[in-house]
Amino acid sequence: MNLSMPENPSQPENPPTSQTLPDAEILFQQLAEKLKPLISADTALVGIHSGGAWLVERLLPLLGANLPHGILDVSFYRDDFASRGLHKENRPSQIPFAVQGHHILLIDDVFYTGRTIRAAMNELFDYGRPASITLAVLVNRGGRELPIAPQIAALEFPLVSTQNLQLLRHEDGRFYLRLEQEVA
Amino acid sequence: MNNPQLNQDGQLKHLLSIEGLPKAILKQILDTAESFVGVAEREVKKVPLLRGKTVCNIFFENSTRTRTTFEIAAKRLSADVLNLNVGTSSQAKGESILDTVNNLIAMHADMFVVRHSQSGAAHFIAQHVAPHIHVINAGDGRHSHPTQGLLDVFTIRRYKPDMHNLRVALVGDVLHSRVARSEIHALTTLGVPEIRVIAPKTLLPVQVEKLGVQVYHDMHEGLKGVDVVMMLRLQNERMNGALLPSAQEYFKTYGLTQEKLALAHPDAIVMHPGPMNRGVEIDSAVADGSQSVILPQVTYGIAVRMAVMAILAGSTI
Known part of the structure; x- marks a missing residue:
């Protein structure tokens, strides 16, 4: 039986370099366009700290400034606590609306192993029972380790495990991507 | 200087007194407590950080409020909690502090919250336990809390x-x-x-x-x-x-x-x-x-104790 999941990007043969990085601002616009048809009366946006929270902040004016929204910091739900301890820079999660019954658009910047999303979903359920959760990310870099995948991604961008892709912000709030190569 | 509260990586391992805590750790505790304040306001007032761990409150001296807030803090971190009023049990029969503690370690306790009328009691226990055990001073004599x-x-x-x-x-x-x-x-x-x-x-x-x-x-x-x-x-x-x-x-x-x-x-x-x-x-x-x-102090006391326990439990050996 073939257990590989076809929609999961496989390891690329020629991994991209910093020079070939896509423009994060264009990706952001594409993400917003993909999300627009999903907005209903019961939609709420939840961004995962920190990149996802930045995205939510800028998505709100485009999708509806009055949408209920919040931020999750998943430090208390991570599965690597036993080996890595508590993240030093944890922030309070802020979910100032009733999760119960809302269709949650869960937003993150880069999708990788799926472990952060697992933690985020566990935390969300401690606030209430959502009607549904849809995962939307700016970039799906491949490499998931759990049966979790984004339903919406502005870009499929397969990377190898020694590469680290990060969303960052210029001082004026514009997004850009940074690719780091781990030194062996 | 050898600081018994920190491990060799400079992480907080035991909390015995505020003196000797570097500013960075002091701020880490306060910032982490900030994140825990919100947990108590949710539908489910628990996070899974200390799931499967056992926290032991050993009180050689009575203090209902302190014991209760430590107990709530540990439970909100999903730990199992054991309360011992030692004044009324083995100590009365002549067992030494370390024997009491070692028996609890044999029962796989992971963290001790210690209250004692004598200064230095928590410090003494911290010096004698295995490296994976954490000790919190919940008040020792006139010395520290x-x-x-x-x-x-x-x-x-x-x-x-x-x-x-x-x-x-x-x-x-x-x-x-x-x-x-x-x-x-x-x-x-x-x-x-x-x-x-x-x-x-x-x-x-x-x-x-x-x-x-x-x-x-x-x-x-x-x-x-x-x-x-x-x-x-x-x-x-x-x-x-x-x-x-x-x-x-x-x-x-x-x-x-x-x-x-x-x-x-x-x-x-x-x-x-x-x-x-x-x-x-x-x-x-x-x-x-x-x-x-005065009442918010009590509420925040739980968040602060959660922060301390979470940071201690996350420190590497």
Whole structure:
């Protein structure tokens, strides 16, 4: 039986370099366009700290400034606590609306192993029972380790495990991507 | 210098006293506590960080409030909690502290919260346990009560975030307080420029001004313009000695009333570690008044204790 999941990007043969990085601002616009048809009366946006929270902040004016929204910091739900301890820079999660019954658009910047999303979903359920959760990310870099995948991604961008892709912000709030190569 | 509270990577391993905590760790505890405050306001007031761990409250001396808040904190972290009032059990039969602790370790306890009437008890246990065991001092004699000190500082920071611009007054029995000294230390570390102590000479340690505080014996003078009034608990047993004339006399001179509080900054907050002696160190009208943050202190105490336990449990061996 073939257990590989076809929609999961496989390891690329020629991994991209910093020079070939896509423009994060264009990706952001594409993400917003993909999300627009999903907005209903019961939609709420939840961004995962920190990149996802930045995205939510800028998505709100485009999708509806009055949408209920919040931020999750998943430090208390991570599965690597036993080996890595508590993240030093944890922030309070802020979910100032009733999760119960809302269709949650869960937003993150880069999708990788799926472990952060697992933690985020566990935390969300401690606030209430959502009607549904849809995962939307700016970039799906491949490499998931759990049966979790984004339903919406502005870009499929397969990377190898020694590469680290990060969303960052210029001082004026514009997004850009940074690719780091781990030194062996 | 070898700091028994830190591991070799500089992470917090035991919490024994506020003295000796680097500023970065002090801030880490307060910032983490900030994240835990919200947990208590949710539908499910628990996070899974200490799932599968066992926290043991060993109280060689009674303190219902401290034990309860530690118990709630551990349970909100999903730990299993064991409460031992040792005064009434094995110790009475002559078992040594270490034998008590080692028996609990044999039952796979992971963390000890220790209260003892003798200074240094938690410190002693910390020195003798295996590296994967964590110890929290929940009060040892007159020496230290670090989580109380931390929750007081946390409360001040929540209401008065600009700590570089604060006047804080500690009023009352500084001599016998196990928190006053560590609070002065923590507030200084976090940049509070002016700390005053207000007390009769008999309730002040000798050379208290060496801690960097201004000393007042007149409460009216001392309260002028302060942003935070921290009342210290007056232990009734002190009344019996030669230190103080009477409770009524003390209230007249050092009890906090609305009239005296009016001398402080109009936005000043009033704190008290509890349990309060109403009508001795604090008037009921003040304790229940709009400037009192005495009950929020209790609430924040749980978040602070959760933060300490989470940080300790996450430190590597």
